[in-house]
Every structure is written in structure tokens, then in C-alpha cells.
Amino acid sequence: MSYYVKKALRDPQFMLFFCLAVILILIPILAPWLAPNDPIENDYANLMIAHSDKYPLGTDQIGRCFLSRLIYGGRTSMLIVFIVIAISASIGILLGVLAGYLGGKTDTFITRFTDIVIAVPQTVFVIALVSVMGPSLRNTILAMSLVSWTEYCRVTRALVLSLKQNTYVEEGRMAGMREMRLVSRLILPNVFPHLLVLITQDIGAKLLTLSGLSLLGLASQPPTPEWGYMLSEGRQFMQSAPRLIFLPGMTIVLNVIIFNLLGDSLRDILDPRFIKKKTHRRQLKQWLENT
Amino acid sequence: MARKHLKILALVLAAMMLLSACGGSSGAETPAPADSGAKPAESSQSTQASQPAAPAAPAASGPKHLNAAIYWTAATIDPAVDYDGWTSCRAGITETLVWVNENLELKPLLADSWEQPDPSTWVMHIRDGVTFHNGNAVDAAACKASLERTMEINSRAVTTAKIESIEADGQNLTIHTSEPFGAFLFCLSEPLYSIIDVNDPADPATNPVGTGPFKCLSFKAEELIELEAYKDYWNGASPIDTVSLYVISDDSTRAVALQAGQIDMGQRIGAADIETLKNDSDYAVYEASGTRLQVLALNHTNQFLSDVNVRKALACCINYDAMVAITGGLYAVAGAPYPASAPYGYDQLDRQHYDLEAAKKCLADAGFADSDGNGYLEKNGKELAFTLGYADKSLATALEAVQSMAKAVGIKLTLQPVDTEPDLNEDNFEIFAKNWQSLSTGDPQWMLDNMYKTGGVSNAAQYSNATVDALCDELTGAFEFADRQRITIAAEEQILTDCVHVYLFSKNNFVMANNKVSGVTVFPIDYYFLTNTIDING
Known part of the structure; x- marks a missing residue:
């Protein structure tokens, strides 16, 4: 792992996007200290103003501080995205390892099931699920998690299938490692870097899906600020106050771009063409020494 | 290397778009439309005789x-x-x-x-x-x-x-x-x-x-x-x-x-x-105060809404002037069952109006208190909470404002958008944002009979009051306008005393033309x- 860290530290492109991503994550976390006003407090004396000392980015149509709403909006959006990714990655990795490592009927069953879920267009499926269950943040998280584990499952399965052929896995088995330990010590650590790329790129994709759902009024419920919902609220003021759609729109675009580019640079670093076989053997040696 | 350049280019473009968005918006923006409701309507220039007048002779040029x-x-x-x-x-x-x-x-x-x-x-x-x-x-x-x-x-x-x-x-x-x-x-x-x-x-x-x-x-x-x-x-x-x-x-x-x-x-x-x-x-914008009312229909069979104090608190917590400002002049203040444009005593009625202290007092009289300190009131362990349904999506923002106004007195409203407006009955709503044509034929009776009379076909609130019923019957047999006016105003007074619904605003009618x-x-x-x-x- 330290090899990757060193390589990452030496890569200016990765470091740039990494720092930007950290800032994007820190802003919502530090919202209570950063936001100048309460995001759901109405100031009826200042409706739709473009700019003032108290409201740096103006107010929306019901007199709420727009900058504060943008900052707090990230809380809802990012939190949902991370929860969805945590749930779907957990499900996907578990099923992927089971399918790849056990093989046989388990593999066939899981692969076919994954194919069925993939066959349904994701966004349509999520919209249908949320409409049936009723629009709320909890249901949105549930619906998005239920359809987005497939990618993780497929990637994990493929990686496990190729990794388990490696001699160091054979060596581990011959050295008397139990199955669970074999998977957790020798296989998963080598699957994880590849999944990290997938996860990073998935942040952008999930953010877009979520914003789409909010735009349709299916995710965030008022008055909770959320970027997609802010976009939908500002839509009717496209001519008189374009900032009401441009600012949340740009925030979404910026987030998606930065997380996608971070994923790209991460993939460059983890490119298997540069991975030295030595690392795997070193891991095995370390384990043997410890036991 | 080309890849790297592309990424940098993408970032620069994104930053430029962001900057231009901020710049463009502040320039194009109009001042807050807070006083637009009071702005004289351009329709005054177009008022015409009460009967369609004969138009000017057509010009000699080609077909129009x-x-x-x-x-x-x-x-x-x-x-x-x-x-x-x-x-x-x-x-x-x-x-x-x-x-x-x-x-x-x-x-x-x-x-x-x-x-x-x-x-x-x-x-x-x-x-x-x-x-x-x-x-x-x-x-x-x-x-x-x-x-x-x-x-x-x-x-x-x-x-x-x-x-x-x-x-x-x-x-x-x-x-x-x-x-x-x-x-x-x-x-x-x-x-x-x-x-x-x-x-x-x-x-x-x-x-x-x-x-x-x-x-x-x-x-x-x-x-x-x-x-x-x-x-x-x-x-x-x-x-x-x-x-x-x-x-x-x-x-x-x-x-x-x-x-x-x-x-x-x-x-x-x-x-x-x-x-x-x-x-x-x-362009010219012609406007007239309309007869459509935006109402928060209250279900009187609800355990809390059956209490007139709760209904009054809801009516008093709403800042009607702010609501009109929020909707950008699309509406005029209501507060009564018939709009200001109708000749049914709008000015003489004790209309619903913004009074935070009165709202708080009503709720205290009804026995509500915030015992768990979460900002919302309770009574007998039950939270004072309602779902506020609406079908007209253009109302979403205005209703968000209603939500925050109700929160100020400790009433919790949960907004519930629905795709198609249901036929309201006593079981399918608590509070619903309804758009009513209050004087669809210029006469008040249709509304009174349907919405307020006991058993009226649209009386989903299950409101029942003997005085209003008697006035409805009296109205049926009244032919003189002055009589109809007097009876209607008497019914309105009773309706406002009972605070049957919350009358948010009346919709202005607009025609735009070049x-x-x-x-x-x-x-x-x-x-x-x-x-x-x-x-x-x-």
C-alpha cells in the first residue's frame, strides 16, 4: 500500500484533485461555521435580492440565504451519496467475493441475478421504486442502494476470479490459511484499490442521479436544502433570476467533474501495468512472519 | 499528456461557467417584487363599457x-x-x-x-x-x-x-x-x-x-x-x-x-x-383581481382541526402580505371566503389576518405546550402535526413559506405533493391546498351550497353550522341583489367566526400581449x- 501512497504523493494531478475533493467534503461538514445564515430561516423583507452584505449570494423567492442553502445543501447531497455508496458497495463486494471465490452454482445464481437487475435501466427503476414507496430521503437511499450494487459485484467477482489463480494464494492455502483469512488477508486487500477507483467515480454518478430525483420532487423534501431541489425551485425564475438555477447547477457540475477526475487520476496511479508482482509476495511473507 | 490537458481545460471551463453565472445573475436581476401587488394595473387603460362595444372600423390593409x-x-x-x-x-x-x-x-x-x-x-x-x-x-x-x-x-x-x-x-x-x-x-x-x-x-x-x-x-x-x-x-x-x-x-x-x-x-x-x-x-400586462381563491382546506374531522382554536391559530400564523410578495404579484391578499373584487362585504368583515400572539394564545387555550422542547407543541403526548397536500406544483415555494410560518407557532406541517388532485373526502386529507372558483358565475350561492352547507357535495371538511344552513336556504329564495348581499355577508361572518378554512390569497387574472x-x-x-x-x- 505504501508504494501507492508514495506514487500518489509524487503525482501532482492526483494531489490537486484530492485536495479539491477534500475541500468539497469539508465544506458541508463545516457548514454551521461557514454558512452566514440559517438556511431555512425566511426574511420576508428581503425576497429575491441579488446581493447584500448579509446575503452574499442573495436570497431565494421566500427570503432564505442562498449561500447558506448551497453550503447546507451539500450536507444532504453528499451524505446521501456516501450512504448509498457504502450500502451498495458492501452488498456488491460481499456478493462479488462469494460468486468469485466459491464459484459453481453460487456463482451462476449470483451472476444471473446481477444480470437481471442490470437489465432494468437504473434511473427508471429508482423512480418507480421511490414513487411506490413514497418520496422521502430514506426511501431514496434505499431505492438507489438496491439498484447500484451490481457494478461493485461484477468488478469484485472478476477481480477475485483472477486473483485466486495467483500462486501466492495457492501458497497461502498450502501454508494452512483458512478460507476466511485467505479472502480477507490476500484477496480483498488487492481488490480494494480497484474498487476505490470505482467508488470515487461513482460519487459523481450518484450525485447526478440524486439531483435528478430531487428535481422531480422525489428525494429531498422541503424545507431541507438540497442542490437538485434548489434547481427545481429556481427553474421558474430562469429569466428574472438566473443565479437561482446557475449556482446549484454549477455546484453539482463542479462536484461531479472533480470526483470523476479524481477517480481518473487514481486509476492512473493504480494502473496494473505499473504494479509490481513483488507487493503480493511481500504481503504473504509478512503474514507468514507474523504467524 | 493530451489527456491531462483535456482535464485542465475542463476545469478551467467549469470555473469560467461558474464565474459567468455569478456575474450574469446579479446584472440581470430585478429588485424584489414586494410592492408589485400595489402597482396600478395596466388594465385600467383598457377598461371598456360593460357590454362589448363596437370596435373601430378595420384598416384597409391586408388580412389581419x-x-x-x-x-x-x-x-x-x-x-x-x-x-x-x-x-x-x-x-x-x-x-x-x-x-x-x-x-x-x-x-x-x-x-x-x-x-x-x-x-x-x-x-x-x-x-x-x-x-x-x-x-x-x-x-x-x-x-x-x-x-x-x-x-x-x-x-x-x-x-x-x-x-x-x-x-x-x-x-x-x-x-x-x-x-x-x-x-x-x-x-x-x-x-x-x-x-x-x-x-x-x-x-x-x-x-x-x-x-x-x-x-x-x-x-x-x-x-x-x-x-x-x-x-x-x-x-x-x-x-x-x-x-x-x-x-x-x-x-x-x-x-x-x-x-x-x-x-x-x-x-x-x-x-x-x-x-x-x-x-x-x-409588452403589456393586463391584470384584474380574479375570483379564484387559494385555500388551505381544513378537515374538521381531524382530532386537532376539530378545535376552532387550532384552526384560528393556523389562520393567524400566516403572514398574508409576505405570501403575496413571495408569489410575485400573482395573487392578492384574501382572508375571507370571497375575494376583494367581489361585492360581498370584503372590507367590513373581520378577516383572517397575521397575528402571532393571537395564534400562540389560541394554542395555549387549546391546551398545547412544548413539553419536549423540540419546537413543536404537544397535547396528551401527541404532536401538533399535519400533512399539507397539494397538487399544483407552482405553489410549492409558497407552501414552504406556510410551513415555516406554522413552525414559528409550533405547528408541524409536512408538505405532501400529489400528482393528481384527489376528490377530497373526510378520510383522505388533513390539510389540502385547494384552488376554488369562488364566484364561478358571479354569484356566491354555488360556493355556499357546495362547500359550507351541511352535506354539500364539496363539503369535504364536514363543516356543519345551523346558521349557515339557514342562510343558504334563505339565499335560494332571495331575488333582490341587496338581500343576496346581506345574506351572503351574514354567512361569511359565521364562516369566519368558525374559521372553517384558511383563505391564503385570491388569484389575479392576467393577459399578456405585445x-x-x-x-x-x-x-x-x-x-x-x-x-x-x-x-x-x-
Whole structure:
């Protein structure tokens, strides 16, 4: 792992996007200290103003501080995205390892099931699920998690299938490692870097899906600020106050771009063409020494 | 390396877009529309005589064509079907025996005079010289045939005006009602009772042969109605030769169509476009206070809403002036069952108004207190919480404001958007944002009977009050306007005392047009739109 860290530290492109991503994550976390006003407090004396000392980015149509709403909006959006990714990655990795490592009927069953879920267009499926269950943040998280584990499952399965052929896995088995330990010590650590790329790129994709759902009024419920919902609220003021759609729109675009580019640079670093076989053997040696 | 450059380029572009967005918005923005409600309406310049006046003689230049837009059609424009006649009336194809003018006064139209030999009988004289679009003369027999056809097709036509039988004799039309009915003439002004030539072979669903200033050439539902001016119109032919009446349901699309020059005039404007169009000298915005009320319908069978103190607290916690400012001048303050534009005592009533202290006191009197310190009140361990349903998505922001206003006194409202508006009944709602046509025919009785009388068909709140019931019955037999006014105001007082619903605001009616269009009148009741006075230059 330290090899990757060193390589990452030496890569200016990765470091740039990494720092930007950290800032994007820190802003919502530090919202209570950063936001100048309460995001759901109405100031009826200042409706739709473009700019003032108290409201740096103006107010929306019901007199709420727009900058504060943008900052707090990230809380809802990012939190949902991370929860969805945590749930779907957990499900996907578990099923992927089971399918790849056990093989046989388990593999066939899981692969076919994954194919069925993939066959349904994701966004349509999520919209249908949320409409049936009723629009709320909890249901949105549930619906998005239920359809987005497939990618993780497929990637994990493929990686496990190729990794388990490696001699160091054979060596581990011959050295008397139990199955669970074999998977957790020798296989998963080598699957994880590849999944990290997938996860990073998935942040952008999930953010877009979520914003789409909010735009349709299916995710965030008022008055909770959320970027997609802010976009939908500002839509009717496209001519008189374009900032009401441009600012949340740009925030979404910026987030998606930065997380996608971070994923790209991460993939460059983890490119298997540069991975030295030595690392795997070193891991095995370390384990043997410890036991 | 090329990849890296691409990424940097993408980032720079994103940053530039962000910057330009911030810059552009602050420049283009208009000041807060807080006082737009008080701004004098441009409609004053267009007020015309209470009866459509004869227009100026048409100019000698080539044929004049007008592109206009309305926001709705049903599958047909047959006046007898459902509410489809509202479209044929907007298009100026059909006319009724009487009509309600821009001051909400009842005026003669096809019938030029009437008398009442006994309380249940009306003798109406049909105007001489009126012809249908096919040239046939309009007499009492034609009116009888048209009204009887309508009553056969639409049960609403029988119940609304309580017509029992009709007799025709030359130009005299005699109508017997099932009981003495004070609102009879007002009811006849609804487009449902439009007069068409039932003997014409044309299909009324797509081509009703009426008496209005425009005749229908073709009709495509939810798309386009092609019209041609009827040169023998009894009240003076329109100076325009042809009209394409488009159907554009989305408010902003209609406004953009006007700005793009696709249409010359359109009915109804969205809140966001009012200021833009008013500030642009190329366009004129005509407005009149309308008769549609935006109401928070309260379900009185709810355990908390059955308490008048809770209902009063809801009514008092709302900052009505702020609500009007939020909606950008689209609405006017209401606070009473009938809007300010109606002659039913708006100014003398003790209307619902913003009073935070009164709201808090009402809730304290009702026994509510915030025992767990979460900002919302409770009583007997139950939180004072309601779901607030709505179907009109353009209200979402205004209702968010209502939500935060209710929170200020400790009432928790959860907004619940629904796709299609349900037929409300006592089991399917707690609070619902309803849009009511309070004076659909210029008369208050329809609303009182349906919404407030015990057992009324639209009384989903299950409101019941003996005084209001008695006043409704008294209203049925009252023929003099002063009597009807007095009875209605008495009913309103009782309704406000009981705080039956929360009356948020009344909707203003808007017509937008470019500068080439003249002679536009906007009416409080929105089923009038195209008239014979509208002209277009250039």
C-alpha cells in the first residue's frame, strides 16, 4: 500500500484533485461555521435580492440565504451519496467475493441475478421504486442502494476470479490459511484499490442521479436544502433570476467533474501495468512472519 | 499528456461557467417584487363599457391575423360536455343568454331583457337580429333546443340552474325553475348554457355553431383552434380576420412564446414572468383581481382541526402580505371566503389576518405546550402535526413559506405533493391546498351550497353550522341583489367566526400581449378571453 501512497504523493494531478475533493467534503461538514445564515430561516423583507452584505449570494423567492442553502445543501447531497455508496458497495463486494471465490452454482445464481437487475435501466427503476414507496430521503437511499450494487459485484467477482489463480494464494492455502483469512488477508486487500477507483467515480454518478430525483420532487423534501431541489425551485425564475438555477447547477457540475477526475487520476496511479508482482509476495511473507 | 490537458481545460471551463453565472445573475436581476401587488394595473387603460362595444372600423390593409394562446382545452369544445364550453367561450365562438362583466355585474347578452311573472318563472326576450355562424336566425325555439340538448347531455346543467321546463314563443323564452331560485340568472351566464345551433350538421365536439365574434374553422385538442371572424356578428364584427388560438399549458413556455413572437397575446402568466414582462416596454400586462381563491382546506374531522382554536391559530400564523410578495404579484391578499373584487362585504368583515400572539394564545387555550422542547407543541403526548397536500406544483415555494410560518407557532406541517388532485373526502386529507372558483358565475350561492352547507357535495371538511344552513336556504329564495348581499355577508361572518378554512390569497387574472395588440380586456372570471374589440396592427 505504501508504494501507492508514495506514487500518489509524487503525482501532482492526483494531489490537486484530492485536495479539491477534500475541500468539497469539508465544506458541508463545516457548514454551521461557514454558512452566514440559517438556511431555512425566511426574511420576508428581503425576497429575491441579488446581493447584500448579509446575503452574499442573495436570497431565494421566500427570503432564505442562498449561500447558506448551497453550503447546507451539500450536507444532504453528499451524505446521501456516501450512504448509498457504502450500502451498495458492501452488498456488491460481499456478493462479488462469494460468486468469485466459491464459484459453481453460487456463482451462476449470483451472476444471473446481477444480470437481471442490470437489465432494468437504473434511473427508471429508482423512480418507480421511490414513487411506490413514497418520496422521502430514506426511501431514496434505499431505492438507489438496491439498484447500484451490481457494478461493485461484477468488478469484485472478476477481480477475485483472477486473483485466486495467483500462486501466492495457492501458497497461502498450502501454508494452512483458512478460507476466511485467505479472502480477507490476500484477496480483498488487492481488490480494494480497484474498487476505490470505482467508488470515487461513482460519487459523481450518484450525485447526478440524486439531483435528478430531487428535481422531480422525489428525494429531498422541503424545507431541507438540497442542490437538485434548489434547481427545481429556481427553474421558474430562469429569466428574472438566473443565479437561482446557475449556482446549484454549477455546484453539482463542479462536484461531479472533480470526483470523476479524481477517480481518473487514481486509476492512473493504480494502473496494473505499473504494479509490481513483488507487493503480493511481500504481503504473504509478512503474514507468514507474523504467524 | 493530451489527456491531462483535456482535464485542465475542463476545469478551467467549469470555473469560467461558474464565474459567468455569478456575474450574469446579479446584472440581470430585478429588485424584489414586494410592492408589485400595489402597482396600478395596466388594465385600467383598457377598461371598456360593460357590454362589448363596437370596435373601430378595420384598416384597409391586408388580412389581419392574430396568434393567441390559452392554457387548457378538453377533448372537445362542445359547450354541453363537462366544462368544455369554457374553451369555446374563451375562443369567442359561443355566447350565453346573459354574461358577467369585468365589474362582476350581470349584463344582457343574447337575451336583451327579462321579467319574472312569478318567483319560479322567467320570461326572457331574445335579442332581435342575432344570427348563428351559419346564418340562421336565433329565436326562442333555437335557444330552447340548445338548452334542452345541454340538459340531456350534462346533469350539471339540470342541477345548477334548477331548470324544470322551457317554452318558446317567437323571441320570448319562458323558463320554469323547480323552486324560486335567486341565483338563476347568474347561473345562466356559465358557458355550459351557451347557445348553439343544434340543427346544423357540423359536429359540436369540434365545431360548435355559436353566435360569438369568431367561428371555428378547425379544432385540435390540446394543440390549436383556428378561428375566423364572423362578419355578421350582432355586436360589431372583429377587426381581425383570422385567429390561431394555440394551447400552451406551461406558464413559462407561454411567456417565452410571446417573447419569441410566436404568439401576440396569451392568457395567464406565471409568477416568475410577471416582472420581466412588466419591465419590458415591448409588452403589456393586463391584470384584474380574479375570483379564484387559494385555500388551505381544513378537515374538521381531524382530532386537532376539530378545535376552532387550532384552526384560528393556523389562520393567524400566516403572514398574508409576505405570501403575496413571495408569489410575485400573482395573487392578492384574501382572508375571507370571497375575494376583494367581489361585492360581498370584503372590507367590513373581520378577516383572517397575521397575528402571532393571537395564534400562540389560541394554542395555549387549546391546551398545547412544548413539553419536549423540540419546537413543536404537544397535547396528551401527541404532536401538533399535519400533512399539507397539494397538487399544483407552482405553489410549492409558497407552501414552504406556510410551513415555516406554522413552525414559528409550533405547528408541524409536512408538505405532501400529489400528482393528481384527489376528490377530497373526510378520510383522505388533513390539510389540502385547494384552488376554488369562488364566484364561478358571479354569484356566491354555488360556493355556499357546495362547500359550507351541511352535506354539500364539496363539503369535504364536514363543516356543519345551523346558521349557515339557514342562510343558504334563505339565499335560494332571495331575488333582490341587496338581500343576496346581506345574506351572503351574514354567512361569511359565521364562516369566519368558525374559521372553517384558511383563505391564503385570491388569484389575479392576467393577459399578456405585445404592443401590436389593442382593445384587450381582462375579466375577473377567466372564461372570457377573445372579444370583438381586440385588434392587431402591423
